[in-house]
Amino acid sequence: MNMKIKKRKRIFSLMLCMLLFLLLPMPSLGAENSSINTHARAASLIDVESGRILYSSRGDEPMPMASLTKIMTAIVAIENGDLDGIVKVSKNAYAKEGSSLYLKLGEEMTLETMLYGLMLRSGNDAASAIAEHVGGSEEGFVFMMNAKAELLQLKNTHFANPHGLDAKGHYSSANDLAVLTAYALHNPVFKEIVKTEVKTADNPNEKWDYKWRNKNKMLRLYEGADGVKTGYTKIALRCLVSSATRNGQQLVAVTLNDGNDWNDHASLLNFGFNHYPLKTLIKRGDKVSGYDLFTSKDFNYPLGKGEQERLITTMILHSESKSGKSKLRPVDFGLQGFLQLQLGGKEIGRIPLYAPDTLPPKTPIYNKKISTEPTVAYPSNTWLQAAVSTLRALFQAGGRETYHD
Structure with a gap:
């Protein structure tokens, strides 16, 4: 009889420990959030x-x-x-x-x-x-x-x-x-x-x-x-x-x-x-150590505590092979490659590299791969005309609630 009571107590204690474990706060990868x-x-x-x-x-x-x-x-x-x-x-x-x-x-x-x-x-x-x-x-x-x-x-x-x-x-x-x-x-x-x-x-x-x-x-x-x-x-x-x-x-x-x-x-x-805070990681005109190459733009990025130490920078050069040897391309208007910046295995930026005296003019800071071209539109005065307008644009470019605020 005592053995059965002891066994029940052990089971109860185990269940209590599991319940307490489930009630404890779990660690979060996004601790800052x-x-x-x-x-x-x-x-x-x-x-x-x-x-x-x-x-x-x-x-x-x-x-x-x-x-x-x-x-x-x-x-x-x-x-x-x-x-x-x-x-x-x-x-x-x-x-x-x-x-x-x-x-x-x-x-x-x-x-x-x-x-x-x-x-x-x-x-x-x-x-x-x-x-x-x-x-x-x-x-x-x-x-x-x-x-x-x-x-x-x-x-x-x-x-x-x-x-x-x-x-x-x-x-x-x-x-x-x-x-x-x-x-x-x-x-x-x-x-x-x-x-x-x-x-x-x-x-x-x-x-x-x-x-x-x-x-x-x-x-x-x-x-x-x-x-x-x-x-x-x-x-x-x-x-x-x-x-x-x-x-x-x-x-x-x-x-x-x-x-x-x-x-x-x-x-x-x-x-x-x-x-x-936003940190300047690269400045336009910086010379790449050991190479006669220069960065073409500033690169600023917001970094949390300890993230800067985890940044990985890789230089990728455009090269051509002759007899097993690589050398820089003499063309591409001076563009010779780029620096790739990664954080946590994800690319966060690319900085083009140029030969001396070939740096292009400054480009806008916002360098996302999105189009800023005007959206195609055609004049239309009725819903039917608007529908026709939409179809033309596609071919060319490949109950309400009361409201206040």
Whole structure:
């Protein structure tokens, strides 16, 4: 009998130990991420220069994005439109539901001025007017938005309109919005618009001018804040993309469905600046030790504690073999190869190497393999024409909810 009792005690003790083990916190590979707790359904943090995602929580999950849509609307319009061109408010754009600039039917305004209204006051009427002006119709412009999303490799994003009103097939993810915003912030026009706190504009219909105050409170609440966009619908709830620059480093934070977004964005940005400072690893014109070769550009990258020691740099030269011997190519306009930088087995950058006196002119910092060419569009005034426009472009280029924000 005693043996049975002892056996039961051992089994009970073993089960208790297993239960305690299961209740203990498990170690995490992303230990740094555990230091952030947000109220968001999804969140992301990205370094603008390198495009490195520094933090992500449910970052690839497609969700409603509300007026964060207008980030894509703005960059597509800037890249494809004439900023001095005159945008006319149509019946479709006039009195658009939700947040509005309260533009009059037939009112005219330059594209650049209307973009300020779009991004500072989140005017849905401005979004529709801009879309029709640049894309020929809303449908034509939405095609351009989705084409741009594909070029930027935003795999969890699809647009159904240019303003962000809730609609079937209209969604994005926190990581996609981070990548999109980092891309857009390399455009000087976009960058200037989204950091503007107050914009005045001529009002042809009244004695007083328009005065648009930016809805993004981060510009006033956070030191170094310089963008980007707020959003809200009954389905998406509170959405926010913010950016800030400190010590030459610009970060973008994204939250979707976050009831405490102002504070959460401050925490996300502080985390990035404190734990992943931007470091200069290579400077343009540096000589490669032991070779008569020079680097063609600066390379800056945000690194966490201990990461710089784990960097692996490999030199890969273009060479040709003669009788078993290798030598540098005399051609390629002086390009002789590149330095490959790896972190954790993943390539984070390539720096072209040139022979003396052959360095090309400086190129933009943002060196991702994405197209900045204007998206193909054809004028269209009806849905049918927009459909035809879409088909032509493909061959050539190979219930709403009440809304405010």
